[in-house]
Amino acid sequence: MSNKKENFLKKFRSHREVMNDLVAVIQEDKKTYKPTESSMEVGELANHIVESTYTFARLAADQSPAKLFDENDDTDLKSRVAAYTQETEKLLASLSEEDFEKTIDATNILGRELPAEAILQSALEHEIHHKGQLFVYVREMGHTDLPFFVARG
């Protein structure tokens, strides 16, 4: 019988796998692409997704926020995404079933106290939202053979 951790890891991976597929087609020299003047650049968008999910995961694990790369770091996009994915996986894997139900003080980021599982659900919804945007960006950048929005099976 599946437990909360297995279920969440499975769901996280089914979406992050697709995120990785999209990032794989973004050439490093094209990472400043943006659809409009007020839009995020595609590189910023991809970084925002993986950095945010990692931040939410740290919060759910009751750890203080930490970025893996500072503002001036020039690590390429694919390496950043891979690093954040690895560290997020490690965090999620470290949680026990009881940790999922633990009440976390999420006042700073989400405005109130929440169970860890609700924080993780928010992280997932945020990732899905921005990944949808990434699909539009990547199509505009000329890639039309795109995966389904979530990995199935």
Place this chain on the structure above:
Amino acid sequence: MSNKKENFLKKFRSHREVMNDLVAVIQEDKKTYKPTESSMEVGELANHIVESTYTFARLAADQSPAKLFDENDDTDLKSRVAAYTQETEKLLASLSEEDFEKTIDATNILGRELPAEAILQSALEHEIHHKGQLFVYVREMGHTDLPFFVARG
């Protein structure tokens, strides 16, 4: 203490409210806008979101699929979205707590049998994904004062 129905309705509404805000700024004569040749038109995208969520909700409620509008219907976009939202709300409100855990034969749409709550979770993720895309479209159409991706509080 919240139950599954209240929790899901709350979550559905927090996202559908934002969907409605986006649709509100799409002028009917601009509904053919699309970012690229291979993209869905914005009107098709909005219709796809609300029609799909309604379809998933019918499946979760163990009812056969039904569209509210056929291919040639010329009902304006805002009215379609409102109609689908209303009917989806009615379906969700009709579910009991036990209905959420009921196993549904979702072979046709999702490839296997699933509990109703998993079907509804898929519906939500699908809506969030495409709503993220709608944000990009609407920004490209000239609207830069956009809401947060989910209604809070």
